[in-house]
Amino acid sequence: MNNKMNTALALVLGCCLALSAQARDKRDYHEMVYDSGCKSCHDQGTKTYPSDGSCLQCHDIDELAKQTARSEEDKWQNPHNNLHYGKDLPCVECHGEHAPKKPICSNCHTFKFDKHKE
Amino acid sequence: MSNVDLLGRRNFIKGMGAAAGVAIATPAMAISEKADGVKWDKEVEVLIIGSGFAGLAAAIEATRKGAKDVHIFEKMSYFGGNSAINGGLFAAPGTPMQKKEGVQDSVDRMVADQMKSGRGVADEGLLRHVAEHAVEALQMTMDAGSEFHPYLQQLGGHSVARTYQTTVSCGAGITQPLYKECKRIGVKTHNRSKFEGFIIGEDGKVEGVKMREGYYFKEEDSGKVVYIRAKRGVIAATGGFAQNINLRMAQDPTLTSEVGCTNAPGATGEGMYEMFRIGAIPVHMAHIQSGPWASPDEGGFGYVSNYSIYNFPHSMAINRLTGKRFMNEIADRKTRADAELSCRDEKGEALPPILITSYKHSKKHPNTKKVIKYNVGWKFDTVEELAKHFEVPVKPLKAQIEEYNSYVKSGDDKQFGKNMTKAKDKFIEAPFTVVRLWPKVHYCQGGVQITTKAEVKDSFTGQPIKGLYAAGEVCGGVHGVSRLGSCSIPECMVMGMTAARSVMEA
Numbered sequence: 001m002n003n004k005m006n007t008a009l010a011l012v013l014g015c016c017l018a019l020s021a022q023a024r025d026k027r028d029y030h031e032m033v034y035d036s037g038c039k040s041c042h043d044q045g046t047k048t049y050p051s052d053g054s055c056l057q058c059h060d061i062d063e064l065a066k067q068t069a070r071s072e073e074d075k076w077q078n079p080h081n082n083l084h085y086g087k088d089l090p091c092v093e094c095h096g097e098h099a100p101k102k103p104i105c106s107n108c109h110t111f112k113f114d115k116h117k118e
Numbered sequence: 119m120s121n122v123d124l125l126g127r128r129n130f131i132k133g134m135g136a137a138a139g140v141a142i143a144t145p146a147m148a149i150s151e152k153a154d155g156v157k158w159d160k161e162v163e164v165l166i167i168g169s170g171f172a173g174l175a176a177a178i179e180a181t182r183k184g185a186k187d188v189h190i191f192e193k194m195s196y197f198g199g200n201s202a203i204n205g206g207l208f209a210a211p212g213t214p215m216q217k218k219e220g221v222q223d224s225v226d227r228m229v230a231d232q233m234k235s236g237r238g239v240a241d242e243g244l245l246r247h248v249a250e251h252a253v254e255a256l257q258m259t260m261d262a263g264s265e266f267h268p269y270l271q272q273l274g275g276h277s278v279a280r281t282y283q284t285t286v287s288c289g290a291g292i293t294q295p296l297y298k299e300c301k302r303i304g305v306k307t308h309n310r311s312k313f314e315g316f317i318i319g320e321d322g323k324v325e326g327v328k329m330r331e332g333y334y335f336k337e338e339d340s341g342k343v344v345y346i347r348a349k350r351g352v353i354a355a356t357g358g359f360a361q362n363i364n365l366r367m368a369q370d371p372t373l374t375s376e377v378g379c380t381n382a383p384g385a386t387g388e389g390m391y392e393m394f395r396i397g398a399i400p401v402h403m404a405h406i407q408s409g410p411w412a413s414p415d416e417g418g419f420g421y422v423s424n425y426s427i428y429n430f431p432h433s434m435a436i437n438r439l440t441g442k443r444f445m446n447e448i449a450d451r452k453t454r455a456d457a458e459l460s461c462r463d464e465k466g467e468a469l470p471p472i473l474i475t476s477y478k479h480s481k482k483h484p485n486t487k488k489v490i491k492y493n494v495g496w497k498f499d500t501v502e503e504l505a506k507h508f509e510v511p512v513k514p515l516k517a518q519i520e521e522y523n524s525y526v527k528s529g530d531d532k533q534f535g536k537n538m539t540k541a542k543d544k545f546i547e548a549p550f551t552v553v554r555l556w557p558k559v560h561y562c563q564g565g566v567q568i569t570t571k572a573e574v575k576d577s578f579t580g581q582p583i584k585g586l587y588a589a590g591e592v593c594g595g596v597h598g599v600s601r602l603g604s605c606s607i608p609e610c611m612v613m614g615m616t617a618a619r620s621v622m623e624a
Contacts, residue, residue, distance in 0.1 A: 049334065052195060052309070076286065084202045084290045088297075090195045090309075107383070108203065108418030110492040 170199035172590030175614030206284035207604035210252035236598020324585035356389025401594035403564035410454035431540035441514030565594030
């Protein structure tokens with residue numbers, strides 16, 4: 001009887017810890033998406049990454065390119081319509097969901113992307 | 119494929135007994151597979167591995183020659199490879215701009231320049247083939263929408279001005295138009311698809327490939343393996359191996375991880391390894407070009423590279439420990455790269471040297487503004503200010519500036535024998551612009567041996583391996599010891615087009 005209760009208690013605590021751990025790897029701006037369930041993004045099952053097109057279910061690349069447009073001199077520094085890959089770079093190359101990520105540009109350049117959330 | 123039966127090794131291993139067999143079998147398991155018994159998951163007409171200049175040009179040309187089902191497979195999530203991040207410099211003889219500017223040039227002249235640079239061991243047949251078709255490749259880029267600066271440039275080692283440069287001064291000015299053209303004409307492109315081996319037929323012909331679809335770079339178990347049959351042939355356009363530290367150190371032990379790299383992360387050489395596995399001949403693997411113009415303050419090629427290339431002739435490179443020069447600033451790339459690597463502090467740790475230029479002269483290059491803006495270059499009004507920032511001893515530095523300026527005046531560098539022609543009247547004086555220097559591996563002249571039809575030669579027979587073609591930086595021997603600037607794009611594109619023509623004729 002005591003063993004069973006201890007086991008149950010351990011399981012509950014374990015779940016609480018797991019939830020706490022998961023909470024640290026979530027994005028506050030995606031709260032509503034989480035409420036809808038993992039499949040909102042994980043269109044290939046949760047054992048692998050979402051497809052490259054998953055983000056585009058909700059976000060429009062042309063609209064994003066307009067929002068992050070830069071002045072003529074720096075126009076190709078637009079992260080959503082950049083010199084090297086145009087608008088074809090998969091979102092996950094710069095945006096991590098459950099782990100931090102830096103813009104791919106920082107491999108070679110020291111551009112400032114103030115709004116980018118690592 | 120070689121006449122030697124690679125699969126026969128398994129029978130040999132069996133005969134050695136269970137214990138030895140188990141130990142030895144592990145490496146043996148990674149071997150090209152025979153086609154009999156393979157269950158193909160899909161079939162394509164022309165199969166191209168790699169999405170840089172060579173792969174894109176091959177896809178367009180194959181389609182123009184009548185191919186109905188052309189596929190490009192790229193292991194990264196994005197297309198373009200190194201081609202999308204290079205300087206966009208395209209050399210060709212007999213171009214429209216040369217005619218307009220009255221520049222006398224020829225295939226013979228371009229080949230002669232390259233043979234000289236290659237120290238006489240470049241492949242003259244291949245260089246001639248590329249030079250003969252370079253204008254066709256340039257036209258392909260223009261047809262696809264590439265735009266170039268309205269002037270020719272004469273890069274180091276070239277005897278005349280023959281180099282076009284994209285208006286964005288980047289290879290993406292070519293890869294993006296070519297990629298869009300591929301889409302327009304119906305070429306199928308597949309990202310996250312890593313080539314993992316050839317499938318060899320009974321007669322040694324390449325029948326197809328093993329491809330890992332859904333691949334995430336550096337996660338080698340990601341995705342799933344499929345077998346793809348290539349009806350006409352496979353074109354390997356997989357680029358160089360500058361990012362493979364183990365391989366480059368095997369060829370040149372000075373190229374440790376301390377030496378950075380200008381290349382895209384995927385330039386690791388596996389495609390080349392697979393060709394060696396089935397018998398391709400390695401050529402010039404140790405001729406690896408490092409850029410002495412690169413900066414430790416930014417990744418890859420960045421902005422400092424072009425800034426330094428422009429300013430080296432009229433600048434002074436300084437060892438920060440001594441405050442003294444340590445090299446001829448326009449010596450060949452290898453000499454300068456090694457000299458930079460030798461700059462160390464008291465503990466032997468790397469101490470990247472600095473390049474000091476008078477702002478009066480550096481400001482003429484557009485990158486000067488950029489290096490300062492992005493904090494990879496600095497501007498100073500006094501020697502003291504400069505010396506303090508980089509912790510250089512002031513007194514020897516001042517003495518060195520005075521000494522160097524005396525060489526500018528006399529035209530004779532008694533320290534390192536630098537050719538002072540281009541430094542004439544360009545004294546080192548305040549205000550100064552300064553960048554830090556540290557070499558980065560830039561280009562691998564080595565790779566697989568090919569014919570002028572882009573066929574891959576087999577080690578044992580000396581004959582082409584049927585069904586397999588290769589183009590671009592994955593090929594070896596083309597440029598010899600040193601590749602001239604702006605000669606990579608014409609090579610990649612011409613040989614990509616050539617591979618396509620060969621595959622369509624086979």
